[in-house]
Amino acid sequence: MKLPELLRAALVIARRDYSATVLSKTFLFFLLGPLFPLALGFMFGNLGGKIVKEADQPRVAVVSSQADYDALVAARDRLAPLAEERPMVGLVHRLPEADAKTQREALLAAKDTPVLGVLEGGLDAPHFTGDVDEEGRTLKQLASFVDLARQSALAAPPGGAPLGFTATNESAGSLVSIRMLTARAGQFLLFFLTLLLAGMLLSQMLEEKSNKVIEVLASSVPVDAIFVGKLFAMLAISLTGIAVWFAAGIGAFAIYVDGGLAAAPPAPAVGWPLFLVLLLVYFSMSYLLVGAAFLGIGAQASTVREVQTMSMPVTMLQVVLLLGAQAGVGKPDSIEALAAAVFPFTSPFAMIARAAEQDAIWPHLVALGWQMLWVALILKLAAKLFRKSVLKSGKPFRWPWMRKTA
Amino acid sequence: MQESRFAAEATNLVKTFDGKRAVDGVSLAVPEGSIFGFLGPNGAGKTTTLRMMLGIIDPDEGSRSLLGHDRPLEAAHDVGYLPEERGLYPAMTAREAIAFMGALRGLPLDAGRTRATQLLEENGLGDWTMKPIRSLSKGMAQTVQLLGTIVHNPKLIILDEPFSGLDAINQGKLEGLIRAQAAAGTTVIFSTHVIAHAERLCEQVAIIAKGKLAFSGGVAAARERLNPIVRLKTRATDGPWRSALPAAATRDGEEWHFELPDSGPEPLLKALIEGDAGIETLSIERPGLHDAFVAIAGEAAAAEMEEGK
Numbered sequence: 001m002k003l004p005e006l007l008r009a010a011l012v013i014a015r016r017d018y019s020a021t022v023l024s025k026t027f028l029f030f031l032l033g034p035l036f037p038l039a040l041g042f043m044f045g046n047l048g049g050k051i052v053k054e055a056d057q058p059r060v061a062v063v064s065s066q067a068d069y070d071a072l073v074a075a076r077d078r079l080a081p082l083a084e085e086r087p088m089v090g091l092v093h094r095l096p097e098a099d100a101k102t103q104r105e106a107l108l109a110a111k112d113t114p115v116l117g118v119l120e121g122g123l124d125a126p127h128f129t130g131d132v133d134e135e136g137r138t139l140k141q142l143a144s145f146v147d148l149a150r151q152s153a154l155a156a157p158p159g160g161a162p163l164g165f166t167a168t169n170e171s172a173g174s175l176v177s178i179r180m181l182t183a184r185a186g187q188f189l190l191f192f193l194t195l196l197l198a199g200m201l202l203s204q205m206l207e208e209k210s211n212k213v214i215e216v217l218a219s220s221v222p223v224d225a226i227f228v229g230k231l232f233a234m235l236a237i238s239l240t241g242i243a244v245w246f247a248a249g250i251g252a253f254a255i256y257v258d259g260g261l262a263a264a265p266p267a268p269a270v271g272w273p274l275f276l277v278l279l280l281v282y283f284s285m286s287y288l289l290v291g292a293a294f295l296g297i298g299a300q301a302s303t304v305r306e307v308q309t310m311s312m313p314v315t316m317l318q319v320v321l322l323l324g325a326q327a328g329v330g331k332p333d334s335i336e337a338l339a340a341a342v343f344p345f346t347s348p349f350a351m352i353a354r355a356a357e358q359d360a361i362w363p364h365l366v367a368l369g370w371q372m373l374w375v376a377l378i379l380k381l382a383a384k385l386f387r388k389s390v391l392k393s394g395k396p397f398r399w400p401w402m403r404k405t406a
Numbered sequence: 407m408q409e410s411r412f413a414a415e416a417t418n419l420v421k422t423f424d425g426k427r428a429v430d431g432v433s434l435a436v437p438e439g440s441i442f443g444f445l446g447p448n449g450a451g452k453t454t455t456l457r458m459m460l461g462i463i464d465p466d467e468g469s470r471s472l473l474g475h476d477r478p479l480e481a482a483h484d485v486g487y488l489p490e491e492r493g494l495y496p497a498m499t500a501r502e503a504i505a506f507m508g509a510l511r512g513l514p515l516d517a518g519r520t521r522a523t524q525l526l527e528e529n530g531l532g533d534w535t536m537k538p539i540r541s542l543s544k545g546m547a548q549t550v551q552l553l554g555t556i557v558h559n560p561k562l563i564i565l566d567e568p569f570s571g572l573d574a575i576n577q578g579k580l581e582g583l584i585r586a587q588a589a590a591g592t593t594v595i596f597s598t599h600v601i602a603h604a605e606r607l608c609e610q611v612a613i614i615a616k617g618k619l620a621f622s623g624g625v626a627a628a629r630e631r632l633n634p635i636v637r638l639k640t641r642a643t644d645g646p647w648r649s650a651l652p653a654a655a656t657r658d659g660e661e662w663h664f665e666l667p668d669s670g671p672e673p674l675l676k677a678l679i680e681g682d683a684g685i686e687t688l689s690i691e692r693p694g695l696h697d698a699f700v701a702i703a704g705e706a707a708a709a710e711m712e713e714g715k
Contacts, residue, residue: 012509020497212493216554219460219487220510222479391463392423 006228009221013229014236017204021237031244034196058116058138059090060130061107063100068122068149069093075148079141089116089141096120104129123150176330182268183329183353186279190352191322194286195315197238201291202298202314203307204230205386218391223383227299231291231379235284242283268356278355278364285371286348290318292375293345296382300389325349332357341367344374413438413473413562413593414459420467421454428454430617431468436595436610441588443604443625444597445699446614447710452597453490455614456566460487473562481562483512486555490566490597492548496540500526500550503539507554518557525553529579545576552580556587563587565596569603581607605695613699615707628698633665635693636674639686647681650674666690 021027062069073091080088092113097103104118108130116138117130126146132138208214208226217226268275294314301307325346328337332354340350341363351367414436421429429451436442446452458465461478475481494503504525505518513521526535529549539547548571555563565584569577584594584607598604604611605625612622621628639661640647655664667674671690678685693701700708 008512009510012506016495016506020495024497207495208493211495212489212491213495214493215457215462215489215491216487216493216507217510218462219457219485219489220479220482220507387463 006222006225009225010229010232013217013221013226014233017230017233018236021233022240027237031241034245058087058132059092059114060128060138060142061092061094061113061115061118063094063096063103063107063118063120064122066093066095071123071149071153072145075145075152076141078148079144089138089145091145123153178266179268179356180330182265182275183356184326186268186275186352186356187322187325187329187349189279190283190286190349191318193238193242193283194290195318197234197241198287198290198294198318199311199314201231201234201294202301202310203304204234204295205299206301206304206307209302209390223387223391224380227292227295227379227383227386231288231295234291235287238287239280239284242280269359270355270361274361275355279352281368282348282352285368285375288375289344289348289371289378290321292378292382296378296385299382299386321345322349325353329353330357342370344371347371411438412436413440414471414564414595416455416459416468416470418468419455419458419465419470421451421458421463421465423454427617429458429465432614432617432619433468434459434612434619434622436593438593439588439591440593440610441584441608442593442595443608443611444595444614445599445601445604445611446597446703447599447707449710450614450707451617452614453566456564456595456597460485460564482510483558484561485511486558486560486563488552488555488563488565488568490570492551492571494539494547494551494554497538499536499538500531500542500546501535503550504554504557507551508557511558511560513558521557522553525557526550529553545572548572549576549579552583556583560592562593563595565594567598568596569598569600577603601694601696601699611695613702615703620707621702625695628695628702629693632693632697632701633668634690635697636662636664636666637687637689637691638662638664638678638683639688640678641684641686642682645682647678647683650677650681650683 062072064072069091076088076091092115094103094107100120104120107115107118115130116132117128119126119128119142121127123146126142128139128142130138205214208217270278297310297314298307301310324343325340326349328334328340328350331337337350337354340346341354347367348371351364354363412435414434416432416434419429419432420427432451432455434455444452444456454463457463459470459472459478461472461482469476470478472478473481473484478485495506498506501519501522504522505513505515508518508521509515523532523535526532531546531549534542534546539550542550552565552568555565568580568584572580581603584596588594596603596607608625610623611625611628613620613628621631638651651662652664652667655662657663675688678688696708
């Protein structure tokens with residue numbers, strides 16, 4: 001069959017699959033799909049953060065003179081910026097009472113102001129009593145507070161101007177780091193989208209097989225056209241979803257992030273517009289490469305159960321591909337990066353990383369041609385396998401040595 | 407593409423599944439414009455032969471051509487096919503299902519929709535045009551698929567067991583539709599295990615049993631393979647006329663049944679009259695296709711056909 005007729009037939013099948021999916025009610029759930037993990041992440045992140053904050057901000061009662069307590073608080077405040085997000089031990093002051101032991105036990109048992117322990121003896125003979133790990137954070141922090149408080153008490157008052165600061169937009173060092181980050185983020189996004197969307201192709205032939213429509217299709221058009229049509233229909237469906245998600249994401253970024261789109265991180269090597277175009281193109285290639293293989297593998301399945309059984313190893317395989325491609329991030333001309341760019345299944349991941357790190361365009365044109373060639377080869381093989389094993393077409397396969405003896 | 411007066415031809419087709427020969431050296435030639443019946447019990451190899459001829463599967467050996475194309479899919483735009491296992495997308499409307507089947511075979515979608523609406527109206531399904539397939543009865547869905555088979559005005563229609571699952575009224579409608587297509591010059595090939603349909607519709611038949619072709623040719627030629635049956639009732643119960651009856655003659659009550667001897671009716675009549683048989687009734691009947699099938703394919707295949715009804 002000639003190529004224009006094959007493409008025409010593929011388009012008929014793709015159009016049917018696309019409209020059957022996009023015009024169905026379930027497509028709305030598909031579009032909302034990524035919102036669920038985001039919403040859950042947001043909800044549990046906030047809640048969890050709050051719990052962690054409360055749980056991880058231990059307090060210690062300091063039984064000392066007001067001067068010693070003030071010195072400890074000052075030391076704590078000076079050390080606090082170094083701790084950043086990690087919580088510092090909170091201090092609660094109590095003046096010493098006549099019976100130190102009774103006071104200590106009362107403080108340890110107090111439920112209205114629960115404390116991890118009691119620091120006594122002031123700066124001269126500090127001693128901590130409490131339920132903490134000897135090598136843990138609380139004790140180390142308290143030791144630092146005491147040390148700094150003692151040094152401050154001995155030293156002369158600090159003089160001179162505070163540290164000055166001038167911000168620049170970028171430096172070579174920061175750019176390399178940010179582009180590596182962009183490369184990894186691009187790979188993860190590609191991986192996530194492919195993982196999320198290409199898996200659907202495993203079950204694509206099930207509908208036709210269970211409805212017996214496959215006989216009508218196979219008698220009308222070549223199996224190659226069926227595979228091409230189904231693959232591109234699913235790609236179009238995925239791109240429709242991505243367009244909606246991207247639009248929503250960019251909208252949310254512009255609204256909720258200070259500075260809007262101007263606050264976007266520094267541009268990757270090829271610039272943001274081309275990088276985003278390449279991201280879409282490499283997603284398409286990754287989808288077509290992995291999807292063509294999935295379509296072929298899934299076409300062998302007769303039931304949903306068989307498809308589900310295939311899903312796990314297929315997902316694991318995708319993770320391995322991502323890990324393979326990540327080996328070259330940060331060193332785009334290394335053997336690892338070049339190998340990942342040449343191996344068809346890792347090529348899109350490796351090339352999107354290259355787009356973040358190097359500005360040359362021609363490697364992308366070569367890579368796209370190479371990847372398209374492999375899509376065609378895999379599709380041809382998948383269609384042949386389908387005809388052979390599912391439709392039982394042609395002579396059964398025999399190895400050359402078996403042919404001689406047969 | 408070759409010039410041919412045959413709409414479909416197959417030469418020595420062989421197909422083996424898991425070591426078992428499902429089709430074993432079948433050769434067929436279906437004249438253009440004919441209604442061709444493909445007879446055989448379930449599992450005889452009819453569907454496999456048709457699937458090979460359509461190019462759904464390739465034969466292990468042999469060759470086939472459809473409308474002069476050695477690669478059957480190249481003739482797909484001029485062929486309509488109704489598979490034995492009916493298949494439609496449940497969510498599609500009746501009109502879209504028909505238009506989609508037409509589009510697969512080269513008919514533009516808009517033209518397909520217009521023609522689908524017209525065909526549904528003509529076949530009493532006008533109210534169901536925009537209804538999804540899942541809401542149609544089995545018979546209606548089957549009609550929709552049949553209309554999808556002819557929506558693109560094919561030159562050749564292949565129907566695999568088209569009558570199965572239809573009630574008597576719909577079987578009659580389908581027979582009418584097949585005749586109408588043939589009258590318009592379309593070649594129709596259909597497989598069946600119900601001889602009566604073939605007898606009513608076909609000019610040409612092929613009989614297949616256990617994967618092998620037992621007969622292919624005109625219905626009349628199949629029937630002529632058997633001598634006519636004589637039914638005789640006489641007043642005399644015995645006498646010299648009995649020697650005129652063949653040894654294989656059987657008696658059913660007062661009536662004798664036997665094949666007309668090769669010498670023909672005149673010597674038989676003369677011997678009966680001269681032997682004082684006292685003929686009360688005598689009829690000479692040409693055997694039906696069922697008898698021909700039994701003679702050609704054997705009693706066992708005929709019994710399987712009866713079981714498969």
